[in-house]
Amino acid sequence: MPRSPFTSLLFLIVLLLSASCAQSELFDKKRQAGPEYKIDHIIKPGKDIGNGDLEIRLSIPYDEILFVKNNLSYKGRFEISLMIFEGNERRVNESWIEVLTLNEFRVTNSRKQAVEVRRIYSLPPEKYRLEVQITDLRTQNRRKQVKEIDMLHLKNGKWMLGDLYLVEGRDPEGKSGDIPDVIYVGFTASGISGTYPFTYTLFTGEQPVKHGRFDIELVPQKHEYIFPVRTADLGYNQYLLLMQASIDEEKYERRIPLRIAWTGSSELIPNLGEAIEQMRYLSHTGYFPVRNYRKALNSPSAEQRDFFNEVWDQLDPTPGTERNELMDEYYYRIQVANRRFSGQREGWRSDRGMIYVIYGEPDAVEEHYMEINTKPYIIWYYYSVNRSFIFIDYTGFGDYQLSEPMSNY
Numbered sequence: 001m002p003r004s005p006f007t008s009l010l011f012l013i014v015l016l017l018s019a020s021c022a023q024s025e026l027f028d029k030k031r032q033a034g035p036e037y038k039i040d041h042i043i044k045p046g047k048d049i050g051n052g053d054l055e056i057r058l059s060i061p062y063d064e065i066l067f068v069k070n071n072l073s074y075k076g077r078f079e080i081s082l083m084i085f086e087g088n089e090r091r092v093n094e095s096w097i098e099v100l101t102l103n104e105f106r107v108t109n110s111r112k113q114a115v116e117v118r119r120i121y122s123l124p125p126e127k128y129r130l131e132v133q134i135t136d137l138r139t140q141n142r143r144k145q146v147k148e149i150d151m152l153h154l155k156n157g158k159w160m161l162g163d164l165y166l167v168e169g170r171d172p173e174g175k176s177g178d179i180p181d182v183i184y185v186g187f188t189a190s191g192i193s194g195t196y197p198f199t200y201t202l203f204t205g206e207q208p209v210k211h212g213r214f215d216i217e218l219v220p221q222k223h224e225y226i227f228p229v230r231t232a233d234l235g236y237n238q239y240l241l242l243m244q245a246s247i248d249e250e251k252y253e254r255r256i257p258l259r260i261a262w263t264g265s266s267e268l269i270p271n272l273g274e275a276i277e278q279m280r281y282l283s284h285t286g287y288f289p290v291r292n293y294r295k296a297l298n299s300p301s302a303e304q305r306d307f308f309n310e311v312w313d314q315l316d317p318t319p320g321t322e323r324n325e326l327m328d329e330y331y332y333r334i335q336v337a338n339r340r341f342s343g344q345r346e347g348w349r350s351d352r353g354m355i356y357v358i359y360g361e362p363d364a365v366e367e368h369y370m371e372i373n374t375k376p377y378i379i380w381y382y383y384s385v386n387r388s389f390i391f392i393d394y395t396g397f398g399d400y401q402l403s404e405p406m407s408n409y
Contacts, residue, residue, distance in 0.1 A: 034143030035064035035078065035136055043151050044162035044188040045222050051122045052154045052162070056082065058117040058132065065100065065115070066138040067108040074108050076100045077137040080117065084149075085129040092121055097137070106321065111266075111328055125154035157250035159218075162188040164243060164256035167226050179262050181232040185241065187254065190222040192247055200229065202258070203240045210234065218247075234260045235301050236272040262305075266324075268331035276304055278334050278348060279311065281357050287315065333357045343399055351402035355380065355389050377403070 037060040044053045058080065065076035077099050084092035100115055102108055128149045135142040154160050167184040185200075195217045202210040214227050229241065239258045244251070259270055269275040276296050283293040288311060296307040316324045334348045337356045341347035348357060362380035369376045376393040378400060391400035 034141040035060060035134055036143070037061075037064065037132075037134055037145075039130070039132055039145055039147055041130070041147070041149055042163050042165045043149075043154065045154060045160040045190040046122050047222060048122050050124065052125050052151050052160075054084075054121045054123050054128070054149065054151065056119045056121070056130065056132075058115075058134075060115045060117075060134065061111045062100075062102070062107060062113050062115070063109045063111050064136075065108075066136055067100075067102065067105075068138060069105075070101075072103070074102045074105060076102075076108070079135045079137055081133045081135075082119065083131045084121065084123070085131070086126055091123065091128070094119070109325075110323060112323060123151065125151040127152060157247065157252065159192040159247045159250065159252065160190050161245075161252050161254065164241065164254045166256075166258075179232060179234065179236065179260060182228045182230050183258070183260075184226050184228055185243075185256065186224055186226045187243075188222060188224050189218065191220060192218050193220045194218055196245060196247055198227070198243060198245045200227075200241055200243045202229070202234070203242065204237055209239070229258075231260050236261050236265070236305070238270045266328060266331065268328060268335065272301065272304055272308065275331070276308055278331070279308075281354060282311070282330075284354075285358060287311070330357065333360065343397070350399070352378075352380075352391055352400055355402065359385070359387070376400075 037058055040057040040059070042055040042057070044055065046053045060078070062076075065078060067074035067076045077097060079095060079097050081095040082092065083090055083094075098115065098117065107113060128151065130147045130149055131144065132147075133142055133144040154162070164185055164187050167186040195215055198214050198216055200212045201208050210230075210233075212227075212229065216225055216227070218225075237260055239260060241256050241258050243254050246252070259267075261269075276293075279293065279296075282288065283290045292307070296304055299307065312324055312327045313319070315326050317326055318324075333356055337350070337353035338347040341350045341353045341356070343350070347353045359380075359382050363383045364381040366379040366381075368374065368378070376396070378391045380389045380391070382388065390403045392403045393400050
């Protein structure tokens with residue numbers, strides 16, 4: 001296999017797995033801004049009259065936490081600070097420390113396993129701003145996220161209808177690598193009794209691909225309702241589920257995004273066709289011929305899946321383990337490129353996105369914005385591979401294009 005800049009990442013990952021607590025240079029750079037974590041929230045009718053329940057869910061992958069060996073186990077410590085504002089008024093202010101103990105070092109590097117933290121707050125149905133900061137107490141690196149939350153829909157009509165959510169623990173048993181036959185969606189409601197018809201529609205983009213209908217006998221007390229969605233005939237993709245109901249001449253709608261994937265796949269890959277298209281830079285760096293890549297783009301879904309699995313199985317630095325570190329790092333870089341460099345096109349398709357996906361974080365960056373008779377330009381330096389790249393903003397709209405070197409790209 002030809003050597004390429006991306007090959008050095010594989011060697012770094014192997015070193016990562018063989019050291020007790022050492023982190024590779026690439027992973028250190030990812031951590032400098034603080035641990036990555038996911039925030040979800042679910043709005044439900046509350047037990048208190050006139051209030052709703054706001055359930056906050058935090059998910060922190062194990063490999064975002066620095067673990068230190070303590071006798072025969074590994075311990076990680078991090079602090080969570082959570083605040084909820086209504087306008088300028090702080091309604092919730094809470095901080096606490098989480099301590100996590102693991103018995104195997106390899107699990108400390110898992111992205112599929114995560115710390116799950118939940119908090120429920122009883123609040124009037126209004127608009128709020130959620131601020132969450134997580135601090136790794138070993139490194140003092142921290143990351144803050146802000147999220148706007150609208151609970152006003154709980155006020156609509158006589159029936160108090162909460163958000164849709166995936167029901168945990170109801171996944172059917174199936175073979176690893178298969179699309180599940182069915183998933184279960186739930187919601188919590190209160191205020192109306194009687195039997196009413198419900199419908200749901202699954203969309204890909206704006207295109208409806210599946211419809212369903214079911215009846216539910218509602219009770220006036222706060223209650224959880226669950227309905228099945230058959231998924232065996234769907235492909236690996238991102239969908240939007242729209243549930244609709246008419247309750248005493250009032251129309252209600254709730255939406256939830258769904259990711260239908262085969263069991264064991266990475267959450268970093270929402271869509272198989274898009275994931276294969278994003279493998280373009282592997283063909284650039286010599287991991288497979290360009291003709292194979294072009295053929296896979298237009299192949300049926302079953303052949304696309306075979307191509308995807310074959311390539312990443314060959315590149316897996318630790319076969320037989322739950323995680324393909326190289327694949328996770330590659331699609332993590334795709335996500336970062338989309339966040340940082342998106343404009344008129346997706347960030348991974350931009351010139352800076354391309355270099356970022358192949359080489360990762362630059363060792364040093366020079367930014368030149370105010371020089372006379374010169375277009376704004378940026379220089380990225382990669383000392384470990386003795387390379388530098390110049391990006392010029394020819395249009396003045398922040399669309400930096402690769403100027404030097406042009407060869408091979």
